[in-house]
Every structure is written in structure tokens, then in C-alpha cells.
Amino acid sequence: MSGKMCSSSNSVVQAQKLVDQLRVEANMERIKISLTAADLVKYCQDHRRSDPLLTGIAASSNPYKDKKSCVLL
Amino acid sequence: MCDQTFMAATFGPCDSCGKTGPLMNIYIKNEPVNYCSFCVEVMAYRGLQKGETLETLRQESDTLKKKLEEERGKLNDVELHQVAEKIEVVGALSIKTRRVLKGHGNKVLCMDWCKDKRRLVSSSQDGKVIVWDGFTLNKENGVSLPCTWVMACAYAPSGCAVALGDGLDNKCSVIPLSLDKNENLATKKKSVAMHTNYVSGCTFTSSDMQILTSSGDGSCALWDVESGQLLQSFHGHTADVLSLDLSPSETGNTFVSGGCDKKSCVWDMRSGQNIQTFENHESDINCVKYYPSGDAFASASDDATCRLYDLRADREVAIYQKDSIIFGASSVDFSLSGRLLFAGYNDYSINVWDVLKVTRVSILFGHENRISRVCVSPDGTALCSASWDHTLRIWA
Numbered sequence: 001m002s003g004k005m006c007s008s009s010n011s012v013v014q015a016q017k018l019v020d021q022l023r024v025e026a027n028m029e030r031i032k033i034s035l036t037a038a039d040l041v042k043y044c045q046d047h048r049r050s051d052p053l054l055t056g057i058a059a060s061s062n063p064y065k066d067k068k069s070c071v072l073l
Numbered sequence: 074m075c076d077q078t079f080m081a082a083t084f085g086p087c088d089s090c091g092k093t094g095p096l097m098n099i100y101i102k103n104e105p106v107n108y109c110s111f112c113v114e115v116m117a118y119r120g121l122q123k124g125e126t127l128e129t130l131r132q133e134s135d136t137l138k139k140k141l142e143e144e145r146g147k148l149n150d151v152e153l154h155q156v157a158e159k160i161e162v163v164g165a166l167s168i169k170t171r172r173v174l175k176g177h178g179n180k181v182l183c184m185d186w187c188k189d190k191r192r193l194v195s196s197s198q199d200g201k202v203i204v205w206d207g208f209t210l211n212k213e214n215g216v217s218l219p220c221t222w223v224m225a226c227a228y229a230p231s232g233c234a235v236a237l238g239d240g241l242d243n244k245c246s247v248i249p250l251s252l253d254k255n256e257n258l259a260t261k262k263k264s265v266a267m268h269t270n271y272v273s274g275c276t277f278t279s280s281d282m283q284i285l286t287s288s289g290d291g292s293c294a295l296w297d298v299e300s301g302q303l304l305q306s307f308h309g310h311t312a313d314v315l316s317l318d319l320s321p322s323e324t325g326n327t328f329v330s331g332g333c334d335k336k337s338c339v340w341d342m343r344s345g346q347n348i349q350t351f352e353n354h355e356s357d358i359n360c361v362k363y364y365p366s367g368d369a370f371a372s373a374s375d376d377a378t379c380r381l382y383d384l385r386a387d388r389e390v391a392i393y394q395k396d397s398i399i400f401g402a403s404s405v406d407f408s409l410s411g412r413l414l415f416a417g418y419n420d421y422s423i424n425v426w427d428v429l430k431v432t433r434v435s436i437l438f439g440h441e442n443r444i445s446r447v448c449v450s451p452d453g454t455a456l457c458s459a460s461w462d463h464t465l466r467i468w469a
Contacts, residue, residue, distance in 0.1 A: 012130070037152075040369060
């Protein structure tokens with residue numbers, strides 16, 4: 001269901017809520033992308049080694065990969 | 074507020090004038106009241122400041138929207154992939170199907186991992202909910218439910234219970250898990266949440282005590298599991314909410330939701346306030362997922378794109394799309410470091426994207442029908458995908 005709001009501009013209650021919401025959002029503190037993107041990159045680089053799907057871990061320590069020899073439990 | 078969802082849901086005496094008729098369910102300071110549409114308009118006009126009319130409000134909202142666009146535009150000094158140019162490319166991935174979980178008799182609609190990194194729960198259109206051991210393929214628990222539309226399931230942080238979202242009776246229930254295989258778990262089902270339309274998503278918060286739900290009635294809600302009491306409700310979407318995700322950051326008390334109104338909203342859990350809204354997608358948003366650091370989130374949509382939004386810059390920073398991808402994306406999840414984005418599509422494949430360089434790294438083939446959900450295990454060693462082909466696959 002993705003129907004358009006037919007009465008969003010008709011009802012006063014809804015218009016008031018929209019204005020209040022926009023006021024809140026417009027007053028938000030924003031940071032430049034050059035800084036925030038650098039943080040995202042830094043996070044990825046810092047955690048790169050501990051990401052098994054990215055760097056791949058040895059078959060012996062990955063419980064899902066088939067081991068070469070039998071393991072006696 | 075959405076007229077289409079709330080219209081004529083209730084019929085009876087108006088809380089304000091007493092006349093019997095179709096009532097609008099509205100919220101005044103988070104208290105639900107039922108007013109007939111005439112009283113709603115009267116109350117609204119009384120609430121206007123001196124000199125304000127519908128027209129002035131509309132103009133103000135237009136100017137505010139333009140101001141928001143300008144403010145967001147000022148921050149766009151560089152693109153994400155430009156910042157990421159210096160880092161090395163992702164090497165060839167050796168991800169393959171390692172396990173195929175067979176046992177469901179119909180489309181698998183949802184799945185979730187347990188914090189112990191090996192168990193997972195899945196729900197299907199055949200009414201069955203199964204708890205699997207991912208290593209051994211053992212089916213630890215199975216519950217058969219009378220309804221056939223368990224659209225959402227979630228594992229409790231303790232691993233002792235699962236929450237199920239129902240598409241037919243509009244409830245979210247919690248079932249405690251037991252070690253006894255013979256116990257009929259369906260009898261211990263406890264209803265927690267009640268919506269006026271299908272429950273599309275559910276998740277436990279930091280403990281087993283509270284659950285957060287999203288619903289086709291356009292709202293999200295926070296519930297106390299023990300008493301079933303509604304703790305907070307979140308209104309702002311103008312159509313069905315299809316997905317939600319809790320912020321992973323310890324200080325964060327926020328969650329993000331996405332829905333059929335093409336909007337994704339970030340909410341403050343304590344106040345119920347909508348903090349940020351993003352309207353970039355061109356079609357329904359099927360899934361939203363936070364970046365591991367909590368500073369960004371990704372969304373998957375029927376417009377065949379996935380997008381990354383930076384919360385501190387308050388804007389979209391990347392679009393993951395290709396001309397060759399024309400089918401909608403149904404689900405996304407990040408790898409542990411946040412470098413990879415796994416996205417399941419309606420063309421039966423899973424695309425693996427390099428989040429920072431905004432390129433596609435790999436495609437995972439194997440499923441024979443639409444992917445309904447992809448989820449990375451808590452320790453990042455594996456990816457589980459649930460599909461309409463009745464199976465789940467574990468990739469590692």
C-alpha cells in the first residue's frame with residue numbers, strides 16, 4: 001500500500017504537525033560529509049581484521065567451512 | 074497521520090461532542106482520543122496562533138522544506154567514494170553456500186540469529202517457526218502456529234525466547250524456548266503487542282523485557298513484555314511501516330524505520346519524537362539496517378537501489394545501483410566491519426557491495442526464488458539468507 005496522502009494539506013491538524021516536525025528537523029546540528037565519511041572509512045579500516053567475511057579466516061577456525069581432517073569430539 | 078489507515082476504524086460516540094458517527098483515532102500529547110472529524114477541525118482551528126491560517130501553515134512548511142534542502146546541500150563537500158579512494162580494494166571473496174536448511178513447507182519470510190552465534194530462528198508462510206543449530210543443521214525446536222503469516226521473528230538477547238509478528242491477528246507474541254523437544258511450545262505463546270494492522274517487524278531491545286514492533290497501520294510501538302503494556306508509540310509514517318532496526322551504539326536510544334511512504338525515519342525511543350526523516354527512495358522501503366558504528370544506516374527498496382544515509386550529516390551519501398539490477402531489493406545487512414553490504418533481491422540473487430567505494434564486489438547465486446531476508450551472524454563469520462524457495466542458506 002503506497003497510496004498518496006490525499007488530505008495532507010487539507011487538514012489543519014496535519015499541517016500544524018508537519019510544520020512542528022520540520023521546525024525540529026531544520027534546527028538540527030549537521031556535520032560536513034568530509035568529516036563524517038572519514039569516520040566511516042576509519043571504522044571500516046579499524047575493524048577490517050576482525051571481519052571474517054571480508055578477510056576470510058582459516059578453514060580450521062571457521063565452523064562452517066569443511067575441515068580437511070576428522071575432528072574427534 | 075494517515076487518513077487511509079485510520080479512516081473509520083472506530084464508530085461510536087465522539088469524545089468531544091458526543092454525537093455517534095465514524096471517528097478519527099488521533100493522538101493528543103501521546104494520549105489516544107476518538108473525535109469525529111468535525112471536532113478535529115474545530116480543535117485544530119482553536120489551536121492556531123493569532124494570524125495563522127491553513128495557507129500560512131502551508132507556506133511555512135514549504136519554506137522550512139526548502140531550508141532543510143539548503144542546509145543539507147551545504148554539507149555535500151565531497152563524495153563518500155572520493156574519501157575512500159586511498160584505501161585498498163576489497164580482495165576476491167571466497168563466500169560460498171556452506172549449509173542449506175531444509176524443513177519449511179512454504180516461503181520462509183523471516184529469520185534471526187541468536188547471540189550464541191550458532192542458533193537461528195526462522196518463520197514461514199506454512200505457520201511453522203523453527204529454531205535451528207546452524208553448525209549441525211539440527212532442528213532444536215519447532216512451533217506450529219494456527220496463523221499462516223508469521224512475517225517477523227526475532228531472537229531474545231538471552232537466547233531463551235523468540236518473538237513472532239503476526240500478519241493476520243496483528244499481534245506480536247513471545248514464546249519461551251525450552252530444552253524439552255516434546256513440549257508443545259504453541260501453548261506457551263504470550264501475546265504482547267496489538268496493532269490495528271499486520272505486524273511487519275519486531276525486535277527485542279537491550280533485554281528480554283521490551284520489544285519494538287512496526288506495523289502496517291503506519292506506526293511503531295515499544296511494549297513491555299511482562300505486562301503487555303504499550304510504553305511508547307511512534308507516529309509519523311503515512312503508510313505501512315515495513316522494517317525497523319535498533320541502534321547498535323550503547324549510548325543510542327534510537328531506532329530507524331522504513332515504509333511504503335518511501336520515507337525512512339529515525340526516532341528517539343524515550344520521547345517518541347521523530348528526529349530525522351529521509352525521502353530519497355522512489356518506491357517502498359523494504360528493509361533498514363544500521364551501520365555497525367551507529368552513525369549511518371542502509372535501506373533497501375523496491376526501486377532496485379540500496380542507499381546509505383549518514384546520520385550526522387543528515388543526508389544520503391551513497392546509492393548502490395546498477396543498470397542491470399532491475400528487481401527490488403528486499404533485505405540488507407552489513408558485515409562486521411561495515412565494509413560489505415549484503416543485499417537480497419527479488420531476482421533470487423544476493424549482491425555484495427563495497428560500502429565505501431560504492432561498487433559491487435560479488436554476486437551470490439543459489440536460491441531458487443526471492444530472497445526475503447539476509448542476516449549476518451553476531452560474530453560476523455557467516456551470512457544467512459531466507460528465501461521463498463522454502464530454504465535458508467548459510468554462506469561463509
